[in-house]
Amino acid sequence: MTEFVSPEAMAEMIPSGVKLGLAPDGSGSCPAMIRLLIERGIRDLHVVCAPIGGMQVDMLIGAGAISVLETSAVSLGETGGAPCFGRAIRNGKIRMLDATCPAVFAGLSAAEKGVPYMPIRGIIGSDVLENRLDWKVTTNPFDENEKIVVVAAIQPDITLIHAPEADRLGNVRLGRRREIMLLAHASKKTFVTVERISETSLLDDEKLAAGILPAMYVSAVAEYKNAAWPTGLYAEYELDAREVDNYARAARTPEGFQAYMSSARSAA
Amino acid sequence: MTEFVSPEAMAEMIPSGVKLGLAPDGSGSCPAMIRLLIERGIRDLHVVCAPIGGMQVDMLIGAGAISVLETSAVSLGETGGAPCFGRAIRNGKIRMLDATCPAVFAGLSAAEKGVPYMPIRGIIGSDVLENRLDWKVTTNPFDENEKIVVVAAIQPDITLIHAPEADRLGNVRLGRRREIMLLAHASKKTFVTVERISETSLLDDEKLAAGILPAMYVSAVAEYKNAAWPTGLYAEYELDAREVDNYARAARTPEGFQAYMSSARSAA
Amino acid sequence: MTRECTNRELLIYTISRLLTGVRHVAVGMSSPMPAAGAMLLRVLNKKRGLGDVQVSILGSVKHNAFTSGSEELFDCAAQGRIDAFFLGGGQIDGKGNVNLVGTGGYPNSEVRWPGSYGSAYLYFLVPRVILFREEHSPRVLVDQVDFISAPGATEDGVYRRGGPHALLTSAALFTFQRDTNRFRLESVHPGRSAADIRGMTGFSFDNDHCEVETPGPDAETLALMRSQVRTELAETYPQFAASLPEAA
């Protein structure tokens, strides 16, 4: 059963120390919830980016909330490098699990399908592989002459995403962002903030159905308008590039980052 | 580039001897095209059912067109057993690759993801496994105490399906029948008959997008109204149970089957 | 005066008891009895203020929340999101092995059934698999199946969190004992004796002199079955619902 809660109550439901799945900026990212988590003082997260991170991940790093980061990239897109990420890497403040996008998807697919691992082509010879103890080079069981990588299943404890719409049953419309569907299938629990709540079932319209995350995967829903600002929400509203630039400029120093986060709070 | 052809021309594009992917009755089955293939005298097919077969598979068996059958089941649903299938099994007329549904999906997923195999839990201790030389029991590379089955990739040469709608670009609406999406992704070519052709792009409506098979997977489209009769088309029209019963009664003998197929031709 | 509980109603009620505590049960489109049992549990839970029961009817457009194709059922089971499932079987043997493929040789079986479907997988991954077959005869309940579609027991070193939970027929209820891999007769339906069951069963089982009669629903539950559950059933299984007694 999906619970319907306030954003603040949802933030209370995400404890420190969990493996947290997050969507890329603009495809289901929820910086407003990230701010609530930071205000609450969340710590020691193992963040899984599906498959890359942006502003919301940089904010969590800046706040010292991430201990392990599993991602194929962290970037502010057109704005450039993610400042807190770069600083944390230099200072050794986070344990980095550098990945490559399809390997993240393979790990999530393994969790989705309930298998302990998934084979994936490529990767051999890269330093990405050299630094991942949870990936192994094996022999293809059907061809003893082929070496092939296997990656372990990735099962987030909680996935936190923003979506256009949920209904009162807990079904959530993701549209063609099927990587978020995969992330939710792979996760033990999924928490979703939405722009609006539909009073009719989203599964009533057969044409919508393929883009609906069914309620059985959705532990809680909170209505939270504009919660993807400034990173944008796919097919709903655009990135606010000026605000991301403001953030990037401010976050160049730890003090600037703190000041940005405080002013964001007072503005809210 | 998707070609737009007549059903007859499409039948000419499917040669004997190929590995042919088919949808279950009622979820993308196309008995009308199967009849055209049989009339053309198609032979020696390796049919992959995704993951089960029904009337259209039974008709192909009755016509002697199948040499290898890879499926988790063949049944006429409420009507009962598939008569030509049962006869062919008794007489050893087809080589049977008995499967279990998720293993078919695992094999198709392997082809979709371009890996040679996929691990899958369960199955060990069943006679299904004992009879599949293309499945192996391996050791989980992350836990030497766990035995786990791996199934080889299944890549049909051609998948043949019926769908509600295509647009002029070759995009096809499947809706939530995502197992057909998987089948098309896994196949080298996909041929699609449709109830109707949309003059506007099906990808223009973001709400539809998650249920659309993109044109890049679709080799050819033929408009063929009611081509799923009598097996039905998901969310469009129901099974014609009386006609399936007629078929089942007729197909109890080889002669009855031949008579049924001839009269279907003259009725068409 | 209320009509007596029919055998079908007894089975539906027994299924609801076997499902006690589940949150999500999946049933096949052509399995109205398991669906009815699950729907009864849902109604009873609601009445008692207990947890909601999700019933997924495979193949149904309306009572089916899956949106990722027919592979989603199997993924969902692997994720631990399905608590109970039903398996039938052309043959079921005393070790809990199920045969959905055929008899009289393989591959050229004399009698061929449709095939194993998802059994070889779901039997391992769904915690509570209920074997349900109305026919109770030595033809169906055999000492050793001719073909193992899905094994009742599994060697060490193979991941298995699910398996046979109970076997329900029109004549009796057995539970499966995973430590000994044998069935135990739990109760005999009204009108039958343990001796009848021994004669009708092709395998040996424990507690074979069982004198417990399978309990039927109380009057209130029976009334619910004949009103609310019957109405819900009719949405998906109109013919089957029509065959059940209706509240006066």
Add this chain to the structure above:
Amino acid sequence: MTRECTNRELLIYTISRLLTGVRHVAVGMSSPMPAAGAMLLRVLNKKRGLGDVQVSILGSVKHNAFTSGSEELFDCAAQGRIDAFFLGGGQIDGKGNVNLVGTGGYPNSEVRWPGSYGSAYLYFLVPRVILFREEHSPRVLVDQVDFISAPGATEDGVYRRGGPHALLTSAALFTFQRDTNRFRLESVHPGRSAADIRGMTGFSFDNDHCEVETPGPDAETLALMRSQVRTELAETYPQFAASLPEAA
């Protein structure tokens, strides 16, 4: 009088030449030059009655036919449905290795870039990977990358059907020779000499006295670039299109 071909136009034209024969090319949303080259090829093919070129712009809603999430690009590449892709790189070395991660130690890199994205995979599976980096300097084109995001060459026994095809910078065009795992200087852009290129490149390469000048587009092609291609580009990359010369 037509304005002379600019360096950017030369690069776009060169990209279109490198893509000759492809049916499907994928480009990143923040890669307007590769997109422009692919769009030019599409226009030229249409004009010449050659095959259609599908251009998938990742992250674009409109110019993106994928409907199965961002994993579909990788699946599609594995299925052989993507013929060409572009990789940049903070560092590219003489063996075709690409570094998208950082310099000055790992994991605590002094300079950290975003990360490897899909490079470690696509470099193996897309037949024609074009390395494209406008900056041509010993800082970028190094003898040995600090971190291998994606290797240029691969040992036997590892499936690989793709890899580096060419390296294009604002100063020169190299091809990659898979037999020797070395770059070969194919042509030098107008205004530069082979000696310049040797000085600007941190790795050794073959044909390092190359005297071929990179050919620019003919007047007709240049006119197309400044009209139809520019218009098409503007739909997705308005700022970039505005920075290109327009037909008089």
